[in-house]
Amino acid sequence: MxxxxxxxxxxxxxxxxxxxxxxxxxxxxxxxxxxxxxxxxxxxxxxxxxxxxxxxxxxxxxxxxxxxxxxxxxxxxxxxxxxxxxxxxxxxxxxxxxxxxxxxxxxxxxxxxxxxxxxxxxxxxxxxxxxxxxxxxxxxxxxxxxxxxxxxxxxxxxxxxxxxxxxxxxxxxxxxxxxxxxxxxxxxxxxKYRYITGILKDIVYNCYDLPVWKSMMYSTQPYIRELNDGEKIINFLKKLNIDLNKTSFNEEDRQKLKIALMAYVEKDDDIIVDRYVIKHKIDDAFYLSELLNACGRKGIGSVGIGVALEDDECIKIAKETYIEYKEEIINQLKDTKINSLNNIEYFFGKKSMTGLIASLLVKDKPVLGIYEDGGYYKISSRGNETLVNEGLNLSEIMKIAVEFGGDGGGHNVASGARVPKIHLEEFLKKVDDAVGKQLKK
CATH class of the missing domain: 3.90.1640.30 (inorganic pyrophosphatase (n-terminal core))
Structure with a gap:
């Protein structure tokens, strides 16, 4: 109730x-x-x-x-x-x-x-x-x-x-x-109303309506550095004797893949997800969320709305956009240079990608992704559950931007800010100090 x-x-x-x-x-x-x-x-x-x-x-x-x-x-x-x-x-x-x-x-x-x-x-x-x-x-x-x-x-x-x-x-x-x-x-x-027709505990790569090798190559949840291009993935699947062009795994393949991937991830939850089968032309909620994210981040949010409303042409465009967007992410992950302070890490990236890249790079410090926008830098900050449990609140941290003529806010685990370019160095130093104080509480 x-x-x-x-x-x-x-x-x-x-x-x-x-x-x-x-x-x-x-x-x-x-x-x-x-x-x-x-x-x-x-x-x-x-x-x-x-x-x-x-x-x-x-x-x-x-x-x-x-x-x-x-x-x-x-x-x-x-x-x-x-x-x-x-x-x-x-x-x-x-x-x-x-x-x-x-x-x-x-x-x-x-x-x-x-x-x-x-x-x-x-x-x-x-x-x-x-x-x-x-x-x-x-x-x-x-x-x-x-x-x-x-x-x-x-x-x-x-x-x-x-x-x-x-x-x-x-x-x-x-x-x-x-x-x-x-x-x-x-x-x-x-x-209750049968708009979800099934909830399946499954390997994450079964969420996408793609050949298996492509599902693995374009998935960033999880992002596995050792399997970050097509050739590596194809060789990996061939050694397991798994058909590269399957669009889903059977139970035998699922178990083989799960066992092999445990060498690259920390826990089962990194590769096993609850799949929500929904009454929609994109019948997997996880895949639908990925398509919409790609549309929004690539600046075609109107197409994303069309996908949500089940327009066939928009769905076709979104699937193509998803591949293009994921290729950009994988390439940027390979090229991203991380800068470290005492309590935070940060990098300079491309508009609409910094938040995702930051979330994929978070380990034991919050990560800030930064890009230029006119006279400002826009910042996407990301933490994880472990850091939040230790006291991290990025919503409060990003409000520091106000002190420098910008603005900011969001959630404890994910937040954003906008800071005049001339104040970025001061902002990062103050953020670093503030995060340190939160994590020492």
């Missing part, structure tokens, strides 16, 4: 109250609804859930996909609002809670559906409705993603089929090892 997710009855009642307010505002709004969402898997699934809901409710809508909810983006929306007054309802997905003051300054008629720590821990702020997991004591880094928050609104209208997109978004945000909290509730609901 959902009530068990909440820490107390008061939190449950607050949740029901704001959900009713949000659904009533959506139902009663007669003008354009502007949906603004993030470009990663969780953001794209969030956007897809909301626009599919609005379409079914016969609402007029327009979707924008952004990399970052910057001051410039908010100011542009403010100008749009000035011209249209109260005729536009803004729905922010997977963003907004950290920037609520900027949204307030422009007087936007807005709903925020987010799972990042909020700047203001209230449900209603001068007419803005905020559905954020943290307000109810639900951990947005582990127990629900933004697409899950969006689904909680959609299910109020009976759209339970959209649960599969919430599950896909949570996988994209690395909340699936294992699913817990509200994510688990959503999975159980999807199973």
């Amino acid at each position: 959902m009530s068990k997710i909440f820490k107390d009855e008061k939190s449950l009642q607050k949740y029901k109250y704001i959900l009713k307010k949000i659904t009533e505002r959506i139902k009663n709004h007669e003008g354009l609804i502007r949906v603004i969402t993030h470009h990663d898997t969780d953001g794209l699934t969030s956007g897809a859930i909301v626009i599919k809901m609005l379409y079914r409710l016969n609402k007029e809508f327009h979707l924008s996909i952004v990399e970052y909810l910057s001051k410039e983006v908010i100011d542009k929306l403010g100008e749009e609002h000035k011209d249209n007054k109260n005729n536009i309802l803004y729905i922010f997905c997977d963003m907004g809670s950290a920037h609520i003051k900027g949204i307030l300054n422009h007087g936007l008629n807005a709903i925020i559906l987010d799972h990042h720590p909020p700047a203001i821990n209230d449900l209603e702020i001068k007419g803005i409705y905020q559905l954020n997991s943290h307000i109810f004591g639900i951990n947005g880094a582990k127990e629900i993603s933004a697409s899950g928050v969006c689904y909680l609104v959609a299910r109020e209208f009976g759209f339970y089929d959209l649960s599969i997109l919430a599950i896909t978004g949570a996988i994209g945000d690395m909340q699936h090892r294992p699913f817990s909290g509200m994510n688990k509730f959503i999975i159980n609901e999807a199973r």
